Amino acid sequence: MQQPVQKRSLFVGIDIGGTKILAAVATPEGRILARAKKKTLPKVATFPQDPVWLSERITETALAAIEKAGVPAEAIRAVGVGAPGPTNIYTGRVLTAVNLPGWHNGFDLGPVLSEALNMPVYVDNDVNVGLLGEHTFGAARGLKDVVGLFVGTGLGGALILDGKLRRGFRWSAGEVGHTYLYWPGQQPMDIEHIASRGAISKQLTSELNKGRSPILESILSQRSDRRITSGVIRKALAKGDPATQRAIAQTQEAIAVLIASIANLLDPEAFVLGGGLVESLGESFLEPIREKAYPLFFVRHRVEEVQLMPAALGDDSGVLGAVALAKSLAD
Amino acid sequence: MQQPVQKRSLFVGIDIGGTKILAAVATPEGRILARAKKKTLPKVATFPQDPVWLSERITETALAAIEKAGVPAEAIRAVGVGAPGPTNIYTGRVLTAVNLPGWHNGFDLGPVLSEALNMPVYVDNDVNVGLLGEHTFGAARGLKDVVGLFVGTGLGGALILDGKLRRGFRWSAGEVGHTYLYWPGQQPMDIEHIASRGAISKQLTSELNKGRSPILESILSQRSDRRITSGVIRKALAKGDPATQRAIAQTQEAIAVLIASIANLLDPEAFVLGGGLVESLGESFLEPIREKAYPLFFVRHRVEEVQLMPAALGDDSGVLGAVALAKSLAD
Numbered sequence: 001m002q003q004p005v006q007k008r009s010l011f012v013g014i015d016i017g018g019t020k021i022l023a024a025v026a027t028p029e030g031r032i033l034a035r036a037k038k039k040t041l042p043k044v045a046t047f048p049q050d051p052v053w054l055s056e057r058i059t060e061t062a063l064a065a066i067e068k069a070g071v072p073a074e075a076i077r078a079v080g081v082g083a084p085g086p087t088n089i090y091t092g093r094v095l096t097a098v099n100l101p102g103w104h105n106g107f108d109l110g111p112v113l114s115e116a117l118n119m120p121v122y123v124d125n126d127v128n129v130g131l132l133g134e135h136t137f138g139a140a141r142g143l144k145d146v147v148g149l150f151v152g153t154g155l156g157g158a159l160i161l162d163g164k165l166r167r168g169f170r171w172s173a174g175e176v177g178h179t180y181l182y183w184p185g186q187q188p189m190d191i192e193h194i195a196s197r198g199a200i201s202k203q204l205t206s207e208l209n210k211g212r213s214p215i216l217e218s219i220l221s222q223r224s225d226r227r228i229t230s231g232v233i234r235k236a237l238a239k240g241d242p243a244t245q246r247a248i249a250q251t252q253e254a255i256a257v258l259i260a261s262i263a264n265l266l267d268p269e270a271f272v273l274g275g276g277l278v279e280s281l282g283e284s285f286l287e288p289i290r291e292k293a294y295p296l297f298f299v300r301h302r303v304e305e306v307q308l309m310p311a312a313l314g315d316d317s318g319v320l321g322a323v324a325l326a327k328s329l330a331d
Numbered sequence: 332m333q334q335p336v337q338k339r340s341l342f343v344g345i346d347i348g349g350t351k352i353l354a355a356v357a358t359p360e361g362r363i364l365a366r367a368k369k370k371t372l373p374k375v376a377t378f379p380q381d382p383v384w385l386s387e388r389i390t391e392t393a394l395a396a397i398e399k400a401g402v403p404a405e406a407i408r409a410v411g412v413g414a415p416g417p418t419n420i421y422t423g424r425v426l427t428a429v430n431l432p433g434w435h436n437g438f439d440l441g442p443v444l445s446e447a448l449n450m451p452v453y454v455d456n457d458v459n460v461g462l463l464g465e466h467t468f469g470a471a472r473g474l475k476d477v478v479g480l481f482v483g484t485g486l487g488g489a490l491i492l493d494g495k496l497r498r499g500f501r502w503s504a505g506e507v508g509h510t511y512l513y514w515p516g517q518q519p520m521d522i523e524h525i526a527s528r529g530a531i532s533k534q535l536t537s538e539l540n541k542g543r544s545p546i547l548e549s550i551l552s553q554r555s556d557r558r559i560t561s562g563v564i565r566k567a568l569a570k571g572d573p574a575t576q577r578a579i580a581q582t583q584e585a586i587a588v589l590i591a592s593i594a595n596l597l598d599p600e601a602f603v604l605g606g607g608l609v610e611s612l613g614e615s616f617l618e619p620i621r622e623k624a625y626p627l628f629f630v631r632h633r634v635e636e637v638q639l640m641p642a643a644l645g646d647d648s649g650v651l652g653a654v655a656l657a658k659s660l661a662d
Binding site for chain 2: 299
């Protein structure tokens with residue numbers, strides 16, 4: 001039998017990704033009681049451009065998680081949401097979300113969800129929320145300053161400075177994937193064009209098309225979708241595929257230089273690295289980054305105290321971060 | 332006749348540069364009553380390595396300014412100092428100062444000056460102090476978030492985030508000149524190797540040595556020291572010297588890319604650009620930077636509200652910033 005649940009004692013965390021919506025019901029301590037998942041976009045040729053359509057799907061995911069937890073709606077104190085775009089946390093408006101049809105010109109996600117669920121809803125940018133999760137429940141607990149770098153399809157970032165998420169003047173801080181690689185005479189290039197799982201996949205696809213990567217080819221031939229996932233990259237590295245080794249080394253070097261530049265600018269206490277690629281490759285991915293980054297820190301004083309650590313929450317950083325957001329903002 | 336001065340109503344601001352020490356006596360509103368100046372290093376072949384030697388010179392400069400102001404020591408409430416290195420503002424210790432003999436391993440400047448002057452002394456990094464001056468008395472008054480970039484011998488930076496100087500975990504924030512230019516396959520290079528008056532002078536010296544810059548040569552021939560100062564660069568641009576135009580364009584492009592990367596990371600309200608080169612060239616230097624930087628801001632929402640402005644205090648930003656520091660920290 002389920003124990004009786006205190007009124008307003010639980011939180012719902014929602015993570016809106018480009019491919020899936022995750023929702024979880026959790027305690028204030030971050031213990032997850034139940035989860036639900038839906039695909040973000042339906043399998044139809046023409047996706048409805050009505051922005052409300054997606055918010056209904058998000059509502060359903062939240063309600064499914066609450067139902068699975070077996071708790072009444074009154075048990076939920078507040079709902080937190082991580083949204084894939086810059087978000088005004090006071091109004092709950094997602095200002096733009098380039099990857100979501102109908103949300104390009106912004107969407108009042110907080111008010112719409114709040115009315116649909118009849119619960120207080122707090123919305124923030126998904127990468128901010130992920131770092132807040134690591135700061136509240138994960139690798140970065142107790143740290144005053146931490147820079148989060150999340151290496152996935154793109155390269156996402158977020159900042160906690162002086163114990164607080166840095167949201168920015170236009171709610172747009174942390175867009176670290178759009179740090180520019182630049183060399184005199186070259187056109188500036190987004191670092192995520194080199195340093196992301198997406199960039200690596202693209203580069204390796206080009207190598208495969210030229211027949212230059214037989215090891216990777218043999219790994220992919222076992223997958224019907226032939227997608228170069230983080231898991232595929234891990235296997236290709238383990239088998240010594242040279243093209244994959246080169247692409248990973250390039251990514252590590254770019255991330256190391258980025259970390260050093262950010263360290264010289266912001267002088268944070270720690271960097272937390274997460275995202276699918278980091279989770280999949282683990283310490284063998286991080287160690288070469290540390291080796292390249294630290295010598296580039298300009299001020300050498302106490303340099304050994306600056307931490308460069310892996311994220312701890314994995315796929316749960318989004319929903320747990322959303323729980324942390326709701327917990328920190330709920331009255 | 333001097334009006335009687337209220338006890339503890341004035342501040343002394345001290346700016347320790349690589350070539351000169353400036354001191355000023357000022358009101359809490361930033362009105363300068365008197366100034367004094369001394370060369371930082373004496374003209375002797377072997378400079379004394381005793382770190383106290385320099386602090387005595389700093390003390391003398393402060394006392395000279397107080398004497399010129401014609402006020403008694405009791406009129407001074409506190410002394411602020413900008414020091415050329417990372418500084419622990421709680422202890423007044425300069426942690427390292429590579430350009431000052433005897434200070435490499437740190438120096439307790441605050442306590443030493445405080446004892447010598449018998450006044451409360453507050454010390455911070457010189458670039459932090461300069462930006463604080465612009466924030467308190469200059470171009471950035473009233474702004475919540477501002478990034479300061481100072482283009483001089485090197486490229487210095489400082490950050491005010493959420494209304495407060497960002498000093499960093501190791502007192503080392505703002506070292507923006509050590510942001511890395513990076514391109515896959517290249518060794519990372521400090522941006523100040525391209526974007527500083529020092530870098531431009533070096534590049535132009537090499538052009539001169541190859542006989543490639545007759546316009547600049549004719550300007551320099553009128554100076555006994557043949558130094559490529561910011562003023563010389565301004566004249567060479569005005570006369571259409573192609574080598575100088577190229578060097579300035581390269582600097583502008585690098586600074587524009589840097590500003591865009593910082594905007595994407597921190598999303599500040601404003602950038603304030605100062606330093607000798609910016610003061611000398613003015614708007615004609617800034618406008619091409621704006622034109623190149625804004626299109627590189629990733630989030631377009633309200634991009635036109637982000638300001639990119641010139642500093643207002645010129646050479647006084649150091650002493651007035653030191654006054655602002657003393658004013659903000661004095662009890």
